Amino acid sequence: MTTGVTLPVQPPVRYAGFWAGAWRRFRRNFLAMYGIIFVSIIVIVAIFAPILAPYGPLETDIQHTLSAPSLLHLMGTDAVGRDLLSRIMFATRPMLLVGVITQVISMLIGVPLGIIAGYAGGIFNYIVQRLVDFFSALPWYLLVLFLIMILTPSLNNLIIALTITSWVYPCRVSRGLTLSVREMDYAEAARALGIPTWRILINHILPQTAPLLLWSFAVGIPTLVFAEAGMSFLGLGIRPPDPSLGQMLGTAGQFWQFFPHMFIFPSLMIILSILAFQGLADGLRTAIDVNVNI
Amino acid sequence: MLRHILRSLAGILWVILLLSIFTFVLSRAVPGGPWDVGDIKFPLTEHQIDLYKAKYGLDKPILEQYLLWLRNAVTLDFGSPYLAPEMTVTGLIMKLLPYSALVGGLAATLALILGIILGAIAASKQNSLLDIIINSFAIVIGTIPGFVLGFLLAYYFGVKLHWFPTGGWENQPKYLVLPVVAYGFPAIGGVARWTRQCMVEAMSADYVRTAHSKGVRQAGVMARHVLRNAAIPMVTSFLPMIPGMMTGSMFIERTFGIPGLGQYFVNSANTRDYPLIIGITIFWAVLITVTYLITDILYVIIDPRVRLEAKKQ
Numbered sequence: 001m002t003t004g005v006t007l008p009v010q011p012p013v014r015y016a017g018f019w020a021g022a023w024r025r026f027r028r029n030f031l032a033m034y035g036i037i038f039v040s041i042i043v044i045v046a047i048f049a050p051i052l053a054p055y056g057p058l059e060t061d062i063q064h065t066l067s068a069p070s071l072l073h074l075m076g077t078d079a080v081g082r083d084l085l086s087r088i089m090f091a092t093r094p095m096l097l098v099g100v101i102t103q104v105i106s107m108l109i110g111v112p113l114g115i116i117a118g119y120a121g122g123i124f125n126y127i128v129q130r131l132v133d134f135f136s137a138l139p140w141y142l143l144v145l146f147l148i149m150i151l152t153p154s155l156n157n158l159i160i161a162l163t164i165t166s167w168v169y170p171c172r173v174s175r176g177l178t179l180s181v182r183e184m185d186y187a188e189a190a191r192a193l194g195i196p197t198w199r200i201l202i203n204h205i206l207p208q209t210a211p212l213l214l215w216s217f218a219v220g221i222p223t224l225v226f227a228e229a230g231m232s233f234l235g236l237g238i239r240p241p242d243p244s245l246g247q248m249l250g251t252a253g254q255f256w257q258f259f260p261h262m263f264i265f266p267s268l269m270i271i272l273s274i275l276a277f278q279g280l281a282d283g284l285r286t287a288i289d290v291n292v293n294i
Numbered sequence: 295m296l297r298h299i300l301r302s303l304a305g306i307l308w309v310i311l312l313l314s315i316f317t318f319v320l321s322r323a324v325p326g327g328p329w330d331v332g333d334i335k336f337p338l339t340e341h342q343i344d345l346y347k348a349k350y351g352l353d354k355p356i357l358e359q360y361l362l363w364l365r366n367a368v369t370l371d372f373g374s375p376y377l378a379p380e381m382t383v384t385g386l387i388m389k390l391l392p393y394s395a396l397v398g399g400l401a402a403t404l405a406l407i408l409g410i411i412l413g414a415i416a417a418s419k420q421n422s423l424l425d426i427i428i429n430s431f432a433i434v435i436g437t438i439p440g441f442v443l444g445f446l447l448a449y450y451f452g453v454k455l456h457w458f459p460t461g462g463w464e465n466q467p468k469y470l471v472l473p474v475v476a477y478g479f480p481a482i483g484g485v486a487r488w489t490r491q492c493m494v495e496a497m498s499a500d501y502v503r504t505a506h507s508k509g510v511r512q513a514g515v516m517a518r519h520v521l522r523n524a525a526i527p528m529v530t531s532f533l534p535m536i537p538g539m540m541t542g543s544m545f546i547e548r549t550f551g552i553p554g555l556g557q558y559f560v561n562s563a564n565t566r567d568y569p570l571i572i573g574i575t576i577f578w579a580v581l582i583t584v585t586y587l588i589t590d591i592l593y594v595i596i597d598p599r600v601r602l603e604a605k606k607q
Contacts, residue, residue: 138582226439233548249445
């Protein structure tokens with residue numbers, strides 16, 4: 001990798017294909033493995049929240065308001081007696097929805113735009129480039145905040161606002177990659193054989209961009225999870241009484257000073273979740289390093 | 295060079311113009327105006343709202359409103375906030391900016407100093423245990439949202455230990471400590487990782503190997519060859535960070551109750567205070583785009599190999 005440092009001699013490894021190699025590199029990464037395990041837990045909890053949660057997310061226990069963690073309420077209750085554990089379990093749903101759906105829509109918009117702009121060039125490329133410039137000139141939170149204000153806060157509108165700002169990254173990645181793949185010999189050969197452009201795009205360009213696109217899918221999610229928590233914290237995301245981790249912090253009000261369980265558990269959950277998604281993305285980056293195998 | 299600056303300035307104007315149209319049209323396209331949103335104890339009658347709208351010109355067609363706003367904005371007159379008619383938008387921004395700039399500036403300084411030191415250590419001890427520890431620390435700290443860290447810090451150092459106030463603002467340094475740490479610490483992660491990457495790349499260059507083989511001492515190689523080359527990508531990505539952080543974080547300002555720009559931006563949007571929304575948005579956009587331009591120019595100055603015109607092609 002570098003000079004000045006002697007790397008241990010690696011034993012020869014039988015080449016087992018790109019994805020097998022990627023998985024081998026991924027497995028060695030501690031944070032990545034933590035990420036994939038914790039993300040799986042989040043997904044399971046989100047899907048089975050109604051079965052797993054001991055109480056309903058809106059169910060109040062008037063006799064035990066603001067109670068500290070106990071056997072009855074493992075993470076305590078909030079000011080109106082709602083069980084925090086159950087609320088945190090249900091809060092994984094908006095978190096995943098915002099992260100995954102936004103990223104899926106962003107990819108569906110950004111990747112075709114990027115590939116076509118990179119392949120075709122010309123006026124279409126110019127327009128896409130100016131749009132990308134416009135959206136990257138501003139920090140995402142400014143635009144999102146502004147859009148949310150206009151659209152009024154709700155889960156759907158948060159997804160819309162975040163999509164408007166986050167299609168840019170996959171678009172940039174796929175455009176850049178297309179620009180280099182376009183010049184490869186096999187793309188040239190395909191053109192010489194008279195294969196229609198759309199088939200070159202789908203059969204030759206898209207598979208080449210796939211590993212990097214997988215990474216750019218993963219890398220956007222921690223930011224989106226953060227965005228959901230942050231916007232809900234400011235009162236601009238998930239509206240009460242529906243649970244969201246950020247909103248639990250935002251609405252802890254004055255109570256948190258005397259009832260620390262009200263913010264410690266949501267805080268930990270936010271940190272562990274973002275760390276898991278980040279670890280997953282970082283692990284993918286090293287696992288499918290473009291310099292290693294493409 | 296001059297041509298590039300002029301072209302960039304034209305690009306900035308284009309972005310700002312587009313953004314102002316975007317902001318203007320969208321904010322007015324939404325139902326609910328400044329006088330009928332939120333929890334109002336004594337709602338105004340239709341007639342009163344109409345009078346207010348007429349007073350601020352909101353009854354005119356939107357194109358006319360926009361052109362009027364644009365004409366004033368060119369002379370830096372952004373009007374008055376509806377909720378504080380005695381002030382101008384520019385005046386209010388200038389009054390709020392010092393709070394945000396102080397907290398953000400200190401946080402950026404903290405992040406840069408600690409981040410660069412950690413990154414440089416990690417790079418020079420590459421692939422060692424220390425490197426792995428620093429790298430993991432950088433990832434973990436980088437993923438903690440500032441407002442979450444803010445709560446944890448405020449609880450332990452404010453409520454438990456009584457070292458620092460948990461929030462609020464008075465002109466005393468102790469009110470600054472927790473917000474600065476909560477804002478600056480998560481930024482350390484990114485700075486350290488980028489510093490490490492830049493230095494590792496600079497260390498893998500051929501002339502570094504040459505210097506090593508000539509027998510130049512490790513410290514000499516680091517100072518003369520590695521640091522100077524690693525500094526180029528570092529400066530260009532850390533410089534925009536400073537004004538970016540100085541404009542304030544709405545999350546941190548909300549957590550600690552700092553009366554800064556971010557806090558007011560959220561409020562202005564909540565109350566549909568159109569002049570203030572557009573004023574703060576444009577202010578932020580100008581600041582950020584101009585910083586990028588300055589970074590571009592600086593890029594040429596510190597790296598004589600770069601030609602901006604050639605970069606465009």
